[in-house]
Amino acid sequence: MIDATYDWPAAGQAWFDLPESVRAGMVAAGAEHWAEIFHGRATYNKQWRMARPPVLTAESYRMMVAVVDRLAQLLLDAAQRRARTAGELAGLLGVDPVDTRMLPTDEPLGAHLLAAVRPDVLLSDGVPRVVEFNIDSSIGGVLDADTVLDRFTRVYRERGLLDAVPMGPAPSAMDTRFAAIRATLGLPEGAVVPLLLDFEADYPGLDDPDLMRRVLAPVTERAARFGLVMPIEAVTSVSVADDGGPLVAGRPVDGVFRLFVLNRVTRGPGLDALETLVLSGRLPAFTSGAAWLLGNKQLLAWLWSDLDRLDANDQAIVRRHLPRTELLTADGYDTAVAGQHDLVSKPADGSAGVDVVIGRESDADTWREALRRGIDRGGYILQEYAHADVVPMDFVHIETGETVTEEVPYSIAPYLFGRELANACVRSGFPGCEGVLNLSRGVLLSGIMLTS
Numbered sequence: 001m002i003d004a005t006y007d008w009p010a011a012g013q014a015w016f017d018l019p020e021s022v023r024a025g026m027v028a029a030g031a032e033h034w035a036e037i038f039h040g041r042a043t044y045n046k047q048w049r050m051a052r053p054p055v056l057t058a059e060s061y062r063m064m065v066a067v068v069d070r071l072a073q074l075l076l077d078a079a080q081r082r083a084r085t086a087g088e089l090a091g092l093l094g095v096d097p098v099d100t101r102m103l104p105t106d107e108p109l110g111a112h113l114l115a116a117v118r119p120d121v122l123l124s125d126g127v128p129r130v131v132e133f134n135i136d137s138s139i140g141g142v143l144d145a146d147t148v149l150d151r152f153t154r155v156y157r158e159r160g161l162l163d164a165v166p167m168g169p170a171p172s173a174m175d176t177r178f179a180a181i182r183a184t185l186g187l188p189e190g191a192v193v194p195l196l197l198d199f200e201a202d203y204p205g206l207d208d209p210d211l212m213r214r215v216l217a218p219v220t221e222r223a224a225r226f227g228l229v230m231p232i233e234a235v236t237s238v239s240v241a242d243d244g245g246p247l248v249a250g251r252p253v254d255g256v257f258r259l260f261v262l263n264r265v266t267r268g269p270g271l272d273a274l275e276t277l278v279l280s281g282r283l284p285a286f287t288s289g290a291a292w293l294l295g296n297k298q299l300l301a302w303l304w305s306d307l308d309r310l311d312a313n314d315q316a317i318v319r320r321h322l323p324r325t326e327l328l329t330a331d332g333y334d335t336a337v338a339g340q341h342d343l344v345s346k347p348a349d350g351s352a353g354v355d356v357v358i359g360r361e362s363d364a365d366t367w368r369e370a371l372r373r374g375i376d377r378g379g380y381i382l383q384e385y386a387h388a389d390v391v392p393m394d395f396v397h398i399e400t401g402e403t404v405t406e407e408v409p410y411s412i413a414p415y416l417f418g419r420e421l422a423n424a425c426v427r428s429g430f431p432g433c434e435g436v437l438n439l440s441r442g443v444l445l446s447g448i449m450l451t452s
Contacts, residue, residue, distance in 0.1 A: 001313055002063075002067060002070055002313065002317060003063075004313050004316035004317050004320060006063055008060060008063075008123075008126040008128070009057060009060055009126060010126045010389075011123040011389040012389075012391040012392060013126075014055045014056050014057045014060075015055040015392075018055065018165060018167070018451070019165065022161055022164065022165055025156075025161045026051075026052045026152075026156060026161060027051045027052055029052075029155045029156060029159055029161065030049075030050065030051035030052045030152065030155075030396065031051050031396045031403045033151075034049040034050075034051065034396045036151065037148060037151040038050075040147075040215050041144045041147060041148055042141075042144050042203070042205065042445065043442070043443075043444060044442050045430060045442040045443070045444055046398070047398055047399075048395045048397060048398065048430040048431060048444065049395065049396050049398060049444065050393065050395060050396075050444050050446055051394035051395055051396045051403050052152065052393075052394050053148070053149055053152050053426070053446040053447060053448060054391075054393070054410060054426050054446065054448050054449070055167070055448070055450075055451060056412075056448055056449075056450055056451070057450065057451050057452070058450040058451065058452045059452075061170070061414070061421075061448070061450055062421065064121065064128050064412070065414050065421045067128060067130075067317060067321050068117070068119045068121065068128070068130055068133075068321075068416070069416055069419055070314070070317060071119070071130055071133070071303075071317065071322060072114050072117050072119070072133060072135065072294075073114070074303055074310070074314060074317075075135075075294060075299045075300070075302075075303055076110075076113065076114060076294060078299055078302040078303045078306050079299055080109050081302075081306065081309075082302065084108060084109065085105065085106055085107060085108055086103055086104055086105055086106070086107045086109065086289070086290035086293060087105025087106060089109060089290075089293050090105065090293060093298055093348070093349075093379070094378060094379050095263075095296070095349065099263060100262045100289075100292075101262050101263075101271060101275050101289070102258075102262055102274070102278050102285070102289040103262065103293075104278075104279055104288060104289055104290055107288060107290045109290065112184070112288075113135070113287070113288060113290055113294055114135065114291070114294070114416075114419060115137075115184045115287050115417065115418055116135065116136060116137050116139060116177070116286070116287050116291065116416075116417055117133065117134070117139075117415075117416040117417075117419075118133075118135075118139040118413045118414070118415050118416070118425070119132070119133045119134070119413065120133075120134070121411060121412045121413065121414065122386050122387075122388040122409070122411055123388065123389045123391075123412070124386050124388065125389065126389065127320065128321055129321060129322070129323055129386040130321055130322050130323075131323060131344075131383065131386055131411075132295075132297055132300070132346075133294070133295050133299075133300075134295050134351070135291050135292065135294040136262075136287060136291050136295055137257060137258045137259065137285075137286050137287040137291070138258060138260055138262075138292070139415075140203075140259075140425075141413065141427075142174055142177060142415065142425070143216065143218065144425070144445045145415075145423050145424065145425040145426070145445060145446060145447040146172050146173055146174050146447060147218065148445065148446045149169045149170070149423060149446060149448070149449070150169065152169075152449075153168070153449075166451060166452040167450065167452075168449065168450060169447065169448075169449060169450070170422065170447055170448050170449070170450050171421060171422050171423060172422065172423060173415040173417070173422040173423040173424075174218075174219065174222050175222065175226070176415065176417040176418070176420050176421075176422035177415070177417040178222065178225075178226035179417070179420070180286075180417035180420070181193065181255075182226060182227065183418055184286055184287070184418065185254075185255045185285075185286055186284075187227075187228070187254055187255055188227075189227040190227060190229060191227065191228055191254040191255060192229045192231075192252070192253045192254050192255075193223075193228050193229065193230050193253065193254060193255045193256060193257055193286075194231050194232070194233040194248045194249070194257070195216065195219060195220075195230050195231070195232050195233070195256075195259055196233055196234070196235050196238070196248070196256050196257065196258055196259060196274070197212065197233070197234060197235065197259055197260060198234075198235050198260040198265045198266050199212070199235075199236075200266040201260060201261075201264065201265070209234065212232070216232045217232075220232065233248050234270070235260065235266070235268070235270045235271050236268055236271075237249040237250075237270060238256075238270045238271070238273045238274040239269075239270070239273050240273050240276065240277060245282060246277045246282055246283040254284075255283065255284040255285065255286065256274070256278075256283060256284075256285050256286070257285075257286050258285050258286065258287070261292075261351065262289055263349065296348050296349050297346060297347075297348040297349075297350075297381045297383075298327060298348045298381060300322065300325040300381065300383070301326050301327045301381055303318060303322065303325075304318065304322070304324055304325050304326065307319075323383050323385070323386045324383070324384040325381055325382070325383045325384070326381065326382050327380075327381060327382075328345060328371065328374045328375060328380040328381055328382050330375050333371055333375065336371050336382055337368060337371065339359070340359035340360070340362070340364065340367045341359055341360045341385075342359065342360075342384060342385050343359045343382050343383065343384065343385060344356065344357065344382070344383045344384075345357045345359070345367075345370045345371060345374050345381075346380065346381050347374070347377075347380055348379045348380060348381050349379060355370075355373075358385065359385065388409030388410070388411065389409065390407040390408060390409055391407065391408065391409070391410060392405050392406070392407050393405070393407075393408050393410070393428060395430060395431060406430070406431045408430060408431070408433060409429045409433075410426050410427060410428040411426070411427045412424050412425075412426055412448070413425040413426070413427070423447040424447060425445060425446075425447070426445065426446045426448055427443040427444070428443060428444045428446065429443060430443070430444055
């Protein structure tokens with residue numbers, strides 16, 4: 001049983017517990033090698049890079065992962081109390097199976113849908129607070145988090161900085177995901193499983209497919225270690241063979257790894273063929289489209305409304321680690337206006353920080369407009385504001401090479417593939433950053449170092 005009263009260390013404490021000489025050496029190494037450490041990694045930030053990765057204790061990180069894994073199970077339970085199949089759940093959530101592709105409406109809801117989970121966690125007074133769950137194969141940041149962490153680690157080892165301290169990188173999220181793909185799809189050694197991308201989506205580098213394939217070459221190389229042949233291919237390259245089997249780029253395949261979002265993928269014959277093959281059972285996909293439904297933020301509100309149905313320990317976990325969440329409705333408009341300072345409005349099926357409005361960072365007119373917009377559109381939630389602890393972090397200025405220490409917020413997004421602990425994607429603020437921590441707003445990505 002998870003200890004719901006666990007004494008969480010202060011944010012940043014693990015960093016300050018390191019010897020001063022090690023801390024200084026890590027920052028100096030990052031300042032000297034930032035260009036190679038972050039080469040090819042996704043960011044819109046043109047001014048700053050992290051001079052070091054965040055550091056957590058291994059014990060507190062294991063506890064964080066245990067908490068978020070339990071919350072993911074409780075979200076699934078909340079869905080199962082209301083629906084038996086993905087189609088029933090989609091109906092309750094107001095998700096259109098036509099606009100949202102590859103939804104297997106007859107698929108039963110079950111634990112197999114938790115094969116790829118990445119919650120977004122803020123530290124508030126040192127306590128992890130989960131503001132949303134991403135549950136789907138399309139969760140991003142894995143390559144960036146692993147690669148940046150690997151490069152930091154290599155530089156540190158070359159300088160002997162890890163020789164005197166019990167510290168090392170978190171387990172590879174890429175490797176954990178490859179193991180989950182094989183296990184989930186039941187694939188044999190040597191299975192051909194293309195990574196499918198929507199090259200017309202809005203993400204750094206996707207406008208240049210050849211460049212993106214070079215950037216993602218490490219994924220193909222690492223996948224081979226796990227017995228997977230994983231070329232990088234476009235959704236547009238999928239077709240149906242004469243015998244009804246799947247083809248990707250003209251080649252028979254054993255499965256696909258879907259790295260695009262179901263309701264934001266570009267339409268076309270390739271997507272139509274993919275949907276036909278997957279929904280007919282001819283082509284196994286990681287993950288099922290049903291998993292994506294579990295990331296809808298309405299489930300957070302359902303879990304809060306079901307609180308009395310949970311045992312005492314699970315109730316304590318929800319209260320401590322999941323900000324109070326409710327559906328945004330016309331009946332609650334006046335209460336939401338009055339509670340502006342303590343609330344955040346979000347689209348339940350949104351991502352990338354789109355249309356997230358933080359009450360205390362908005363004027364009264366903007367807040368009311370956001371509430372009315374959410375009520376008119378439907379499918380929005382109100383969530384208790386969870387403040388993010390500001391933590392001293394070290395940065396290097398791209399143009400001058402100057403290093404600065406600045407107190408900034410960051411979010412921690414632990415990866416759970418096959419419900420196994422792996423690296424996390426840390427989205428760090430930077431000097432002068434805004435309150436919403438998202439790639440489109442210039443945040444910086446890294447993995448985490450763990451101390452024992």
